[in-house]
Protein backbone atom coordinates (compact mmCIF):
# COMPACT_ATOMS: atom_id res chain seq x y z
CA UNK A 493 0.00 0.00 0.00
CA UNK A 494 1.43 3.38 -1.02
CA UNK A 495 1.31 6.22 1.46
CA UNK A 496 1.12 9.95 0.85
CA UNK A 497 4.17 11.58 2.43
CA UNK A 498 4.45 15.11 3.79
CA UNK A 499 7.56 17.24 3.61
CA UNK A 500 7.93 20.97 4.24
CA UNK A 501 4.23 21.50 3.76
CA UNK A 502 4.25 19.64 0.43
CA UNK A 503 2.31 16.48 -0.39
CA UNK A 504 4.32 13.73 -2.02
CA UNK A 505 1.65 11.61 -3.70
CA UNK A 506 2.29 8.24 -5.35
CA UNK A 507 0.21 7.22 -8.37
CA UNK A 508 -1.80 4.72 -6.29
CA UNK A 509 -2.11 6.28 -2.82
CA UNK A 510 -4.01 4.55 -0.04
CA UNK A 511 -6.64 6.88 1.34
CA UNK A 512 -8.76 6.14 4.38
CA UNK A 513 -12.48 6.62 4.44
CA UNK A 514 -14.98 6.74 7.26
CA UNK A 515 -18.53 6.18 6.09
CA UNK A 516 -20.08 8.31 8.81
CA UNK A 517 -23.49 8.24 10.49
CA UNK A 518 -26.99 9.02 9.19
CA UNK A 519 -26.74 9.83 5.48
CA UNK A 520 -22.95 9.34 5.69
CA UNK A 521 -22.69 5.87 4.09
CA UNK A 522 -24.83 6.86 1.09
CA UNK A 523 -23.05 10.12 0.34
CA UNK A 524 -19.59 8.67 1.00
CA UNK A 525 -20.17 5.82 -1.45
CA UNK A 526 -21.58 8.25 -4.00
CA UNK A 527 -18.59 10.57 -3.63
CA UNK A 528 -16.10 7.72 -3.98
CA UNK A 529 -17.77 6.56 -7.17
CA UNK A 530 -17.58 10.05 -8.68
CA UNK A 531 -13.96 10.53 -7.57
CA UNK A 532 -12.86 7.16 -8.93
CA UNK A 533 -14.49 7.88 -12.28
CA UNK A 534 -12.90 11.32 -12.51
CA UNK A 535 -9.44 9.98 -11.65
CA UNK A 536 -9.76 7.15 -14.17
CA UNK A 537 -10.90 9.49 -16.95
CA UNK A 538 -8.41 12.28 -16.15
CA UNK A 539 -5.36 9.99 -16.02
CA UNK A 540 -6.44 7.13 -18.30
CA UNK A 541 -5.87 4.58 -15.56
CA UNK A 542 -2.30 5.67 -14.69
CA UNK A 543 -3.47 6.95 -11.30
CA UNK A 544 -5.86 5.33 -8.89
CA UNK A 545 -6.91 5.78 -5.27
CA UNK A 546 -6.82 2.66 -3.12
CA UNK A 547 -9.55 3.20 -0.55
CA UNK A 548 -9.23 1.65 2.88
CA UNK A 549 -12.19 1.76 5.22
CA UNK A 550 -11.69 2.58 8.88
CA UNK A 551 -14.50 2.51 11.39
CA UNK A 552 -15.77 5.38 13.52
CA UNK A 553 -19.11 6.53 14.89
CA UNK A 554 -22.20 4.28 14.89
CA UNK A 555 -20.70 1.55 12.71
CA UNK A 556 -17.62 1.29 14.95
CA UNK A 557 -19.83 1.24 18.02
CA UNK A 558 -21.93 -1.61 16.62
CA UNK A 559 -18.98 -3.67 15.42
CA UNK A 560 -16.32 -2.87 18.03
CA UNK A 561 -18.21 -1.37 20.98
CA UNK A 562 -16.16 1.82 20.62
CA UNK A 563 -16.97 4.92 18.53
CA UNK A 564 -13.30 5.61 17.80
CA UNK A 565 -11.39 2.29 18.05
CA UNK A 566 -7.66 2.03 18.51
CA UNK A 567 -7.15 0.39 15.09
CA UNK A 568 -8.80 3.41 13.44
CA UNK A 569 -6.47 5.73 15.35
CA UNK A 570 -3.48 3.61 14.30
CA UNK A 571 -4.51 3.70 10.63
CA UNK A 572 -5.03 7.49 10.79
CA UNK A 573 -1.55 7.90 12.33
CA UNK A 574 -0.16 5.81 9.50
CA UNK A 575 -2.00 7.07 6.41
CA UNK A 576 -2.97 10.64 7.44
CA UNK A 577 -5.44 11.43 4.65
CA UNK A 578 -9.11 10.72 5.28
CA UNK A 579 -12.37 11.19 3.46
CA UNK A 580 -14.93 11.35 6.23
CA UNK A 581 -18.71 11.13 6.24
CA UNK A 582 -20.51 13.22 8.87
CA UNK A 583 -20.49 11.84 12.41
CA UNK A 584 -23.14 12.63 14.97
CA UNK A 585 -22.17 14.34 18.21
CA UNK A 586 -24.69 14.74 21.03
CA UNK A 587 -25.15 18.25 22.40
CA UNK A 588 -24.10 18.91 26.00
CA UNK A 589 -23.77 15.21 26.99
CA UNK A 590 -22.58 11.79 25.81
CA UNK A 591 -19.40 10.94 23.92
CA UNK A 592 -16.77 13.39 22.73
CA UNK A 593 -16.67 14.48 19.09
CA UNK A 594 -14.70 12.06 16.91
CA UNK A 595 -14.32 14.91 14.40
CA UNK A 596 -12.46 16.98 16.99
CA UNK A 597 -10.40 13.96 18.10
CA UNK A 598 -9.13 13.42 14.53
CA UNK A 599 -8.34 17.12 14.15
CA UNK A 600 -6.30 17.08 17.35
CA UNK A 601 -4.55 13.80 16.47
CA UNK A 602 -3.24 15.12 13.18
CA UNK A 603 -2.95 18.76 14.28
CA UNK A 604 -5.22 19.85 11.45
CA UNK A 605 -4.90 23.56 12.07
CA UNK A 606 -6.65 24.96 9.01
CA UNK A 607 -10.32 24.61 8.28
CA UNK A 608 -10.85 25.33 4.61
CA UNK A 609 -14.21 25.98 3.01
CA UNK A 610 -14.68 26.93 -0.64
CA UNK A 611 -17.94 28.71 -1.37
CA UNK A 612 -18.69 29.00 -5.05
CA UNK A 613 -22.11 29.53 -6.54
CA UNK A 614 -23.50 26.80 -8.79
CA UNK A 615 -25.63 28.27 -11.53
CA UNK A 616 -29.29 27.31 -11.14
CA UNK A 617 -29.48 27.00 -7.34
CA UNK A 618 -31.87 29.36 -5.56
CA UNK A 619 -29.85 31.89 -3.57
CA UNK A 620 -30.88 34.85 -1.38
CA UNK A 621 -28.59 37.10 -3.47
CA UNK A 622 -29.50 39.00 -6.64
CA UNK A 623 -26.20 38.15 -8.30
CA UNK A 624 -25.01 34.95 -6.64
CA UNK A 625 -22.76 34.09 -9.59
CA UNK A 626 -20.32 36.63 -8.11
CA UNK A 627 -19.71 34.36 -5.11
CA UNK A 628 -16.42 32.49 -5.39
CA UNK A 629 -14.56 32.58 -2.08
CA UNK A 630 -12.43 30.20 -0.10
CA UNK A 631 -12.13 30.64 3.62
CA UNK A 632 -9.05 29.57 5.60
CA UNK A 633 -10.08 29.47 9.24
CA UNK A 634 -7.43 28.96 11.93
CA UNK A 635 -8.56 25.93 13.89
CA UNK A 636 -6.47 25.68 17.05
CA UNK A 637 -6.15 29.10 18.69
CA UNK A 638 -8.40 31.97 19.84
CA UNK A 639 -11.36 31.77 22.24
CA UNK A 640 -11.90 28.24 20.92
CA UNK A 641 -8.88 26.96 22.85
CA UNK A 642 -11.47 26.31 25.55
CA UNK A 643 -9.71 28.25 28.32
CA UNK A 644 -12.96 29.09 30.09
CA UNK A 645 -14.13 29.23 33.67
CA UNK A 646 -17.63 29.44 35.09
CA UNK A 647 -18.16 32.67 37.06
CA UNK A 648 -18.22 31.06 40.54
CA UNK A 649 -15.31 28.62 40.03
CA UNK A 650 -12.07 28.88 41.98
CA UNK A 651 -10.24 29.49 38.73
CA UNK A 652 -12.45 32.47 37.85
CA UNK A 653 -12.02 33.84 41.38
CA UNK A 654 -8.24 33.43 41.17
CA UNK A 655 -8.06 35.17 37.83
CA UNK A 656 -10.24 38.05 39.03
CA UNK A 657 -8.04 38.38 42.12
CA UNK A 658 -4.86 38.30 40.06
CA UNK A 659 -6.25 40.94 37.70
CA UNK A 660 -7.12 43.15 40.65
CA UNK A 661 -3.88 42.68 42.61
CA UNK A 662 -1.36 42.67 39.80
CA UNK A 663 -2.93 44.59 36.95
CA UNK A 664 -5.32 46.89 38.76
CA UNK A 665 -8.27 45.63 36.71
CA UNK A 666 -11.54 45.17 38.55
CA UNK A 667 -13.85 42.41 37.23
CA UNK A 668 -17.34 41.97 38.72
CA UNK A 669 -17.88 38.80 40.77
CA UNK A 670 -20.71 37.51 38.57
CA UNK A 671 -18.40 37.32 35.55
CA UNK A 672 -17.49 34.13 33.70
CA UNK A 673 -14.04 34.17 32.16
CA UNK A 674 -12.82 33.04 28.76
CA UNK A 675 -9.32 33.75 27.53
CA UNK A 676 -8.57 34.72 23.95
CA UNK A 677 -5.16 33.54 22.81
CA UNK A 678 -3.67 34.16 19.37
CA UNK A 679 -0.07 33.19 18.81
CA UNK A 680 2.44 34.20 16.22
CA UNK A 681 3.44 30.65 15.24
CA UNK A 682 -0.13 29.47 14.74
CA UNK A 683 -1.08 32.59 12.81
CA UNK A 684 1.94 32.24 10.58
CA UNK A 685 1.54 28.57 9.73
CA UNK A 686 -2.02 29.06 8.48
CA UNK A 687 -1.01 32.21 6.64
CA UNK A 688 1.71 30.22 4.88
CA UNK A 689 -0.83 27.57 3.88
CA UNK A 690 -3.37 30.10 2.60
CA UNK A 691 -0.73 32.08 0.70
CA UNK A 692 0.74 28.96 -0.87
CA UNK A 693 -2.73 27.83 -1.92
CA UNK A 694 -3.60 31.25 -3.35
CA UNK A 695 -0.35 31.41 -5.34
CA UNK A 696 -0.62 27.85 -6.67
CA UNK A 697 -4.27 28.21 -7.63
CA UNK A 698 -3.65 31.62 -9.18
CA UNK A 699 -6.26 33.28 -7.01
CA UNK A 700 -6.43 37.08 -7.19
CA UNK A 701 -6.58 38.22 -3.60
CA UNK A 702 -6.05 37.20 0.03
CA UNK A 703 -7.98 39.22 2.61
CA UNK A 704 -6.93 39.03 6.25
CA UNK A 705 -10.09 39.23 8.39
CA UNK A 706 -9.71 40.70 11.88
CA UNK A 707 -11.15 42.92 14.55
CA UNK A 708 -7.77 44.43 15.30
CA UNK A 709 -9.11 47.93 15.81
CA UNK A 710 -10.58 46.73 19.12
CA UNK A 711 -8.63 43.57 20.04
CA UNK A 712 -5.24 44.97 19.16
CA UNK A 713 -2.93 42.36 20.63
CA UNK A 714 -4.81 39.28 19.46
CA UNK A 715 -6.71 40.08 16.26
CA UNK A 716 -4.51 43.09 15.49
CA UNK A 717 -1.48 40.86 15.96
CA UNK A 718 -3.05 38.23 13.68
CA UNK A 719 -3.18 40.90 10.97
CA UNK A 720 0.39 42.00 11.58
CA UNK A 721 1.84 38.47 11.69
CA UNK A 722 -0.06 37.44 8.58
CA UNK A 723 1.34 40.42 6.66
CA UNK A 724 4.80 39.49 7.92
CA UNK A 725 4.56 36.07 6.24
CA UNK A 726 3.09 37.51 3.06
CA UNK A 727 5.78 40.18 2.73
CA UNK A 728 8.77 38.13 3.89
CA UNK A 729 8.06 34.76 2.32
CA UNK A 730 6.04 35.63 -0.78
CA UNK A 731 7.62 38.98 -1.63
CA UNK A 732 8.01 38.29 -5.36
CA UNK A 733 4.45 36.94 -5.74
CA UNK A 734 2.33 39.49 -3.90
CA UNK A 735 1.54 43.15 -3.66
CA UNK A 736 -0.15 44.71 -0.63
CA UNK A 737 -2.97 47.20 -0.94
CA UNK A 738 -0.90 49.82 0.89
CA UNK A 739 1.98 49.45 -1.56
CA UNK A 740 -0.36 49.87 -4.52
CA UNK A 741 -1.52 53.33 -3.43
CA UNK A 742 -4.61 53.06 -5.58
CA UNK A 743 -2.83 51.76 -8.70
CA UNK A 744 -4.06 48.59 -10.42
CA UNK A 745 -2.62 45.24 -9.35
CA UNK A 746 0.32 44.32 -11.63
CA UNK A 747 -0.42 41.32 -13.86
CA UNK A 748 0.32 38.00 -12.21
CA UNK A 749 0.54 39.42 -8.69
CA UNK A 750 -1.61 38.35 -5.79
CA UNK A 751 -3.19 41.22 -3.86
CA UNK A 752 -3.00 40.99 -0.07
CA UNK A 753 -5.24 43.27 1.97
CA UNK A 754 -7.11 43.23 5.26
CA UNK A 755 -10.61 44.11 6.35
CA UNK A 756 -12.37 44.54 9.66
CA UNK A 757 -14.61 41.60 10.47
CA UNK A 758 -17.99 43.31 10.98
CA UNK A 759 -17.62 45.27 7.77
CA UNK A 760 -16.94 42.02 5.94
CA UNK A 761 -20.25 40.52 6.96
CA UNK A 762 -22.12 43.21 5.08
CA UNK A 763 -19.68 43.32 2.19
CA UNK A 764 -19.80 39.62 1.37
CA UNK A 765 -23.52 40.20 0.79
CA UNK A 766 -23.46 43.59 -0.94
CA UNK A 767 -20.35 42.94 -3.06
CA UNK A 768 -19.23 39.34 -2.87
CA UNK A 769 -16.96 39.81 -5.88
CA UNK A 770 -14.59 41.77 -3.60
CA UNK A 771 -13.67 38.60 -1.75
CA UNK A 772 -11.56 35.70 -2.93
CA UNK A 773 -9.34 33.94 -0.37
CA UNK A 774 -10.27 34.93 3.20
CA UNK A 775 -7.80 34.28 6.03
CA UNK A 776 -9.42 34.43 9.45
CA UNK A 777 -8.76 33.63 13.08
CA UNK A 778 -10.86 30.87 14.59
CA UNK A 779 -13.98 32.68 15.82
CA UNK A 780 -14.33 35.10 12.89
CA UNK A 781 -13.68 32.19 10.56
CA UNK A 782 -16.43 30.13 12.13
CA UNK A 783 -19.02 32.86 11.63
CA UNK A 784 -17.96 33.99 8.16
CA UNK A 785 -17.85 30.39 6.87
CA UNK A 786 -21.53 29.87 7.59
CA UNK A 787 -22.53 33.35 6.45
CA UNK A 788 -20.68 32.84 3.17
CA UNK A 789 -22.21 29.38 2.80
CA UNK A 790 -25.69 30.87 3.06
CA UNK A 791 -24.98 33.10 0.06
CA UNK A 792 -25.10 30.17 -2.31
CA UNK A 793 -28.38 28.88 -1.00
CA UNK A 794 -27.88 25.23 -0.09
CA UNK A 795 -25.80 23.64 2.65
CA UNK A 796 -25.92 20.25 0.93
CA UNK A 797 -23.48 21.43 -1.76
CA UNK A 798 -20.67 22.69 0.47
CA UNK A 799 -17.53 20.73 1.23
CA UNK A 800 -14.59 21.47 3.45
CA UNK A 801 -11.20 20.30 4.58
CA UNK A 802 -9.14 20.25 7.73
CA UNK A 803 -5.47 20.50 6.87
CA UNK A 804 -2.23 20.36 8.82
CA UNK A 805 1.41 20.02 7.85
CA UNK A 806 1.18 16.24 8.15
CA UNK A 807 -2.26 15.26 6.92
CA UNK A 808 -5.77 16.21 5.96
CA UNK A 809 -9.39 15.27 6.56
CA UNK A 810 -11.99 16.03 3.91
CA UNK A 811 -15.73 16.14 4.40
CA UNK A 812 -19.08 17.73 3.65
CA UNK A 813 -19.90 20.83 5.66
CA UNK A 814 -23.33 19.55 6.70
CA UNK A 815 -24.10 16.93 9.34
CA UNK A 816 -25.75 13.51 9.39
CA UNK A 817 -29.24 14.77 8.34
CA UNK A 818 -30.84 11.82 10.20
CA UNK A 819 -34.29 12.29 8.66
CA UNK A 820 -32.90 11.30 5.26
CA UNK A 821 -30.72 8.42 6.47
CA UNK A 822 -31.05 5.24 4.43
CA UNK A 823 -33.66 6.77 2.09
CA UNK A 824 -31.47 7.54 -0.92
CA UNK A 825 -32.59 11.19 -0.64
CA UNK A 826 -29.44 13.00 0.46
CA UNK A 827 -27.43 15.25 -1.81
CA UNK A 828 -23.86 13.92 -2.04
CA UNK A 829 -22.47 17.14 -3.58
CA UNK A 830 -21.05 18.48 -0.28
CA UNK A 831 -19.14 15.26 0.21
CA UNK A 832 -17.97 15.34 -3.40
CA UNK A 833 -16.79 18.94 -2.93
CA UNK A 834 -14.83 17.85 0.14
CA UNK A 835 -13.24 15.07 -1.91
CA UNK A 836 -12.42 17.56 -4.69
CA UNK A 837 -10.40 19.58 -2.21
CA UNK A 838 -8.55 16.38 -1.40
CA UNK A 839 -7.74 15.93 -5.09
CA UNK A 840 -6.50 19.51 -5.23
CA UNK A 841 -4.19 19.04 -2.25
CA UNK A 842 -2.93 15.85 -3.92
CA UNK A 843 -2.17 17.89 -7.02
CA UNK A 844 -4.75 15.93 -9.07
CA UNK A 845 -6.54 19.04 -10.24
CA UNK A 846 -7.54 17.68 -13.66
CA UNK A 847 -9.81 15.15 -11.95
CA UNK A 848 -11.33 17.87 -9.80
CA UNK A 849 -12.03 20.03 -12.86
CA UNK A 850 -13.91 17.17 -14.53
CA UNK A 851 -16.13 16.96 -11.47
CA UNK A 852 -16.74 20.73 -11.48
CA UNK A 853 -17.98 20.52 -15.03
CA UNK A 854 -20.18 17.50 -14.31
CA UNK A 855 -21.84 19.21 -11.33
CA UNK A 856 -22.47 22.41 -13.32
CA UNK A 857 -23.95 20.34 -16.13
CA UNK A 858 -26.21 18.29 -13.86
CA UNK A 859 -27.70 21.46 -12.42
CA UNK A 860 -28.10 23.05 -15.84
CA UNK A 861 -29.88 19.85 -16.96
CA UNK A 862 -32.00 19.93 -13.79
CA UNK A 863 -30.80 16.48 -12.80
CA UNK A 864 -30.62 17.03 -9.08
CA UNK A 865 -31.49 15.56 -5.68
CA UNK A 866 -34.67 16.52 -3.81
CA UNK A 867 -33.14 19.38 -1.79
CA UNK A 868 -32.55 21.31 -5.02
CA UNK A 869 -35.43 19.87 -7.05
CA UNK A 870 -37.98 21.32 -4.62
CA UNK A 871 -36.79 24.87 -5.41
CA UNK A 872 -36.41 24.22 -9.12
CA UNK A 873 -39.89 22.72 -9.43
CA UNK A 874 -38.57 19.58 -11.13
CA UNK A 875 -38.58 15.85 -10.38
CA UNK A 876 -35.62 14.52 -8.41
CA UNK A 877 -32.98 11.81 -8.56
CA UNK A 878 -31.95 9.61 -5.65
CA UNK A 879 -28.47 9.92 -4.14
CA UNK A 880 -27.18 6.93 -6.05
CA UNK A 881 -28.79 7.87 -9.36
CA UNK A 882 -27.43 11.40 -9.08
CA UNK A 883 -23.91 10.03 -8.57
CA UNK A 884 -24.47 7.78 -11.62
CA UNK A 885 -25.39 10.83 -13.71
CA UNK A 886 -22.24 12.67 -12.60
CA UNK A 887 -20.13 9.60 -13.40
CA UNK A 888 -21.74 9.36 -16.87
CA UNK A 889 -21.11 13.06 -17.54
CA UNK A 890 -17.48 12.65 -16.51
CA UNK A 891 -17.01 9.50 -18.57
CA UNK A 892 -18.43 11.23 -21.66
CA UNK A 893 -16.40 14.44 -21.25
Ligand code: NAP
Pocket residue numbers: 519523581582583584585586595795796811812813814815816817818819820825826827828830867
Ligand atom coordinates in the same frame (compact mmCIF):
# COMPACT_ATOMS: atom_id res chain seq x y z
P1 NAP B 1 -27.52 18.57 9.33
O1 NAP B 1 -27.23 17.15 9.54
O2 NAP B 1 -26.58 19.34 8.50
O3 NAP B 1 -28.98 18.68 8.73
C1 NAP B 1 -29.78 19.82 8.78
C2 NAP B 1 -30.66 19.92 7.56
O4 NAP B 1 -29.88 20.34 6.44
C3 NAP B 1 -31.33 18.64 7.09
O5 NAP B 1 -32.48 18.35 7.82
C4 NAP B 1 -31.62 18.99 5.63
O6 NAP B 1 -32.58 20.04 5.54
C5 NAP B 1 -30.35 19.71 5.24
N1 NAP B 1 -29.27 18.85 4.73
C6 NAP B 1 -28.03 18.72 5.26
N2 NAP B 1 -27.30 17.95 4.48
C7 NAP B 1 -28.06 17.56 3.44
C8 NAP B 1 -27.81 16.74 2.31
N3 NAP B 1 -26.63 16.19 2.07
N4 NAP B 1 -28.82 16.53 1.43
C9 NAP B 1 -30.02 17.09 1.64
N5 NAP B 1 -30.29 17.90 2.70
C10 NAP B 1 -29.33 18.13 3.59
O7 NAP B 1 -27.59 19.34 10.76
P2 NAP B 1 -28.10 18.86 12.18
O8 NAP B 1 -29.43 18.17 12.02
O9 NAP B 1 -27.98 20.05 13.04
O10 NAP B 1 -27.03 17.80 12.68
C11 NAP B 1 -27.22 16.40 12.74
C12 NAP B 1 -25.99 15.73 13.34
O11 NAP B 1 -24.86 15.96 12.50
C13 NAP B 1 -25.59 16.20 14.73
O12 NAP B 1 -25.31 15.06 15.55
C14 NAP B 1 -24.31 16.97 14.51
O13 NAP B 1 -23.43 16.89 15.60
C15 NAP B 1 -23.74 16.28 13.30
N6 NAP B 1 -22.80 17.12 12.51
C16 NAP B 1 -21.65 16.54 12.08
C17 NAP B 1 -20.78 17.26 11.30
C18 NAP B 1 -19.51 16.61 10.85
O14 NAP B 1 -19.35 15.41 10.97
N7 NAP B 1 -18.56 17.36 10.30
C19 NAP B 1 -21.07 18.57 10.92
C20 NAP B 1 -22.29 19.14 11.33
C21 NAP B 1 -23.15 18.39 12.14
P3 NAP B 1 -34.11 19.92 5.14
O15 NAP B 1 -34.75 19.41 6.38
O16 NAP B 1 -34.47 21.34 4.85
O17 NAP B 1 -34.28 19.03 3.97
